[in-house]
Amino acid sequence: MSDMYANPEIETMPREALQALQLERLQKAVKWAGEKSSFYQDAFAKAGVSAADIQALSDIRKLPFVTPLDLRSHDVYDRLTLPLSGVLRFSYQEQPAGEFLQLYTSGDVAHNVEMMLRGLVAAGVNRTSVVGVQGDLSDSRLLDVQYALEMLGAAVVPLGTDYRRWFRLMDCVSMDAVVSTPQLIMQLVIQLQAVGKDIAAYPLRMLFSLNDMGLQNLLQRHVVQRSHARVYNFFAPPALGMAGALFSCPAQQGQHVQEDYWYPEVIAFGTDTPVEDGQMGELVLTSLMAEALPLIRFRTGQAVSLCSDPCACGRTFVRAMTPLQGI
Amino acid sequence: MSDMYANPEIETMPREALQALQLERLQKAVKWAGEKSSFYQDAFAKAGVSAADIQALSDIRKLPFVTPLDLRSHDVYDRLTLPLSGVLRFSYQEQPAGEFLQLYTSGDVAHNVEMMLRGLVAAGVNRTSVVGVQGDLSDSRLLDVQYALEMLGAAVVPLGTDYRRWFRLMDCVSMDAVVSTPQLIMQLVIQLQAVGKDIAAYPLRMLFSLNDMGLQNLLQRHVVQRSHARVYNFFAPPALGMAGALFSCPAQQGQHVQEDYWYPEVIAFGTDTPVEDGQMGELVLTSLMAEALPLIRFRTGQAVSLCSDPCACGRTFVRAMTPLQGI
Numbered sequence: 001m002s003d004m005y006a007n008p009e010i011e012t013m014p015r016e017a018l019q020a021l022q023l024e025r026l027q028k029a030v031k032w033a034g035e036k037s038s039f040y041q042d043a044f045a046k047a048g049v050s051a052a053d054i055q056a057l058s059d060i061r062k063l064p065f066v067t068p069l070d071l072r073s074h075d076v077y078d079r080l081t082l083p084l085s086g087v088l089r090f091s092y093q094e095q096p097a098g099e100f101l102q103l104y105t106s107g108d109v110a111h112n113v114e115m116m117l118r119g120l121v122a123a124g125v126n127r128t129s130v131v132g133v134q135g136d137l138s139d140s141r142l143l144d145v146q147y148a149l150e151m152l153g154a155a156v157v158p159l160g161t162d163y164r165r166w167f168r169l170m171d172c173v174s175m176d177a178v179v180s181t182p183q184l185i186m187q188l189v190i191q192l193q194a195v196g197k198d199i200a201a202y203p204l205r206m207l208f209s210l211n212d213m214g215l216q217n218l219l220q221r222h223v224v225q226r227s228h229a230r231v232y233n234f235f236a237p238p239a240l241g242m243a244g245a246l247f248s249c250p251a252q253q254g255q256h257v258q259e260d261y262w263y264p265e266v267i268a269f270g271t272d273t274p275v276e277d278g279q280m281g282e283l284v285l286t287s288l289m290a291e292a293l294p295l296i297r298f299r300t301g302q303a304v305s306l307c308s309d310p311c312a313c314g315r316t317f318v319r320a321m322t323p324l325q326g327i
Numbered sequence: 328m329s330d331m332y333a334n335p336e337i338e339t340m341p342r343e344a345l346q347a348l349q350l351e352r353l354q355k356a357v358k359w360a361g362e363k364s365s366f367y368q369d370a371f372a373k374a375g376v377s378a379a380d381i382q383a384l385s386d387i388r389k390l391p392f393v394t395p396l397d398l399r400s401h402d403v404y405d406r407l408t409l410p411l412s413g414v415l416r417f418s419y420q421e422q423p424a425g426e427f428l429q430l431y432t433s434g435d436v437a438h439n440v441e442m443m444l445r446g447l448v449a450a451g452v453n454r455t456s457v458v459g460v461q462g463d464l465s466d467s468r469l470l471d472v473q474y475a476l477e478m479l480g481a482a483v484v485p486l487g488t489d490y491r492r493w494f495r496l497m498d499c500v501s502m503d504a505v506v507s508t509p510q511l512i513m514q515l516v517i518q519l520q521a522v523g524k525d526i527a528a529y530p531l532r533m534l535f536s537l538n539d540m541g542l543q544n545l546l547q548r549h550v551v552q553r554s555h556a557r558v559y560n561f562f563a564p565p566a567l568g569m570a571g572a573l574f575s576c577p578a579q580q581g582q583h584v585q586e587d588y589w590y591p592e593v594i595a596f597g598t599d600t601p602v603e604d605g606q607m608g609e610l611v612l613t614s615l616m617a618e619a620l621p622l623i624r625f626r627t628g629q630a631v632s633l634c635s636d637p638c639a640c641g642r643t644f645v646r647a648m649t650p651l652q653g654i
Contacts (some may be wrong), residue, residue: 155414
């Protein structure tokens with residue numbers, strides 16, 4: 001079973017120890033953001049809170065929320081916690097919702113790669129796997145996947161964005177898995193159909209979907225029906241700047257929150273009030289280890305309930321259940 | 328001066344020691360290719376040579392040549408020296424000259440990244456640099472650049488292939504250098520002109536050109552005139568599968584051959600005869616450390632003379648001089 005975890009110590013940590021780790025990291029994260037980023041300095045001052053107010057995890061509720069609109073209406077450099085010389089990587093995404101510039105320290109990259117590694121290992125990717133990476137690697141989220149796969153020693157097939165290259169490589173390399181976005185996976189299925197080929201004829205067993213649309217992969221059923229592959233969803237909205245804050249395990253009963261890196265809350269829709277344990281509401285995420293661009297109490301707009309019951313996969317990370325879970 | 332070398336021990340190695348290292352590696356490379364790759368097995372048997380015949384560097388002349396046509400007319404798997412499970416990375420390039428599938432072990436990737444690292448450090452890139460990487464990172468050569476830059480601790484700005492993203496990032500991040508192909512660099516210059524901007528107005532000091540067209544960067548003068556940046560050329564034909572087998576140093580008197588990884592010869596055009604020392608002819612390259620896909624006596628089609636006079640930069644690597652050198 002231990003080869004099913006990239007980091008068994010963290011992934012199966014007893015919840016009390018995990019919560020102690022979270023509190024310690026939350027205190028540091030709030031201090032770091034409040035001292036180093038003018039955006040959070042202002043926001044905390046306006047709310048009359050500071051790092052000293054965080055004595056328990058529940059004290060996070062004293063902190064103000066950050067919404068997607070807040071991110072769009074402030075320059076990214078206002079949120080940045082360090083001089084540009086401390087930035088290792090830039091990334092720019094253009095999305096229907098607007099443009100997103102992300103900045104990463106070397107620590108941020110290492111954490112993001114670690115999160116991807118856990119999600120890939122959870123699904124069964126290992127050094128014998130052959131994995132296609134579909135899309136534009138100048139998207140930092142996909143580059144983290146590339147790094148994680150090479151760290152695992154899996155054979156990586158960079159597929160790019162050109163469907164002729166997809167065909168050529170699928171015909172000459174037998175791939176176990178493809179990592180992609182829901183949009184590109186559907187495009188692959190459709191382009192194959194257009195030339196009289198069938199994705200189900202290829203030995204694909206796993207499809208990893210870096211889902212920038214949300215926690216629910218609405219294309220999942222189509223893709224599963226057509227490919228016979230298992231689809232693993234990674235929550236990858238551009239505002240988070242990374243994929244895999246939540247990831248699917250083989251039990252596929254909700255998505256695990258990487259709680260050592262992200263603290264999850266659920267808030268009643270349209271309010272600032274936390275819901276009762278296990279009730280449905282809006283997922284709010286706080287980065288616990290982000291260096292360049294912390295996100296404190298970010299309202300994701302995603303409808304979830306949190307479940308901390310033991311998972312069949314053995315992970316103690318809480319699971320986010322979506323309204324259509326299991327459908 | 329030592330911060331001008333990524334690997335001073337190798338880059339300034341006395342030529343006698345370097346040649347001893349080359350002979351040792353050549354013997355291993357020929358043995359490896361002859362035993363593990365059916366393509367070289369056949370080629371060596373036909374020529375009646377084997378690894379035992381290589382007792383001195385000059386014995387390389389007993390080995391048969393490989394031409395671009397040989398590569399195109401044989402399946403890449405005939406050249407492959409190991410089972411697919413030993414492959415870490417695949418790469419596919421479509422070029423005017425045809426398609427190129429490349430396969431790499433983890434050792435190959437490490438060597439390629441090391442070669443790029445040396446070339447970048449030679450030009451002055453360091454951890455304070457901000458470097459844009461322009462193009463499609465599913466091209467393994469560009470991915471090696473990305474890895475090398477992150478190893479250096481330089482801040483990397485993945486620019487991708489969309490000119491709107493180039494503009495956006497150039498306007499919000501001040502870049503010292505851009506790594507690209509000659510085609511994309513020219514496209515950048517022209518697209519900027521088209522919207523009334525001038526590349527010379529940006530603080531670019533270095534342009535690294537991964538030149539898949541040849542050893543001479545025919546666009547170099549245009550780009551230098553327009554950008555005021557220094558252009559560093561990396562020889563990156565798709566057949567080699569990597570960039571930087573030859574790289575420019577600040578002295579810019581010819582391009583250094585990474586002789587611990589590649590053994591260079593010069594052959595009279597249209598013949599199999601070596602030229603006299605220092606005479607112009609066709610560059611032939613032999614990989615000394617390639618694992619997945621060795622290249623033995625590959626005829627590059629490039630016109631060069633080799634110069635082993637001491638270089639002002641302090642490197643002892645031989646330099647390839649091109650016919651228009653210095654023009």
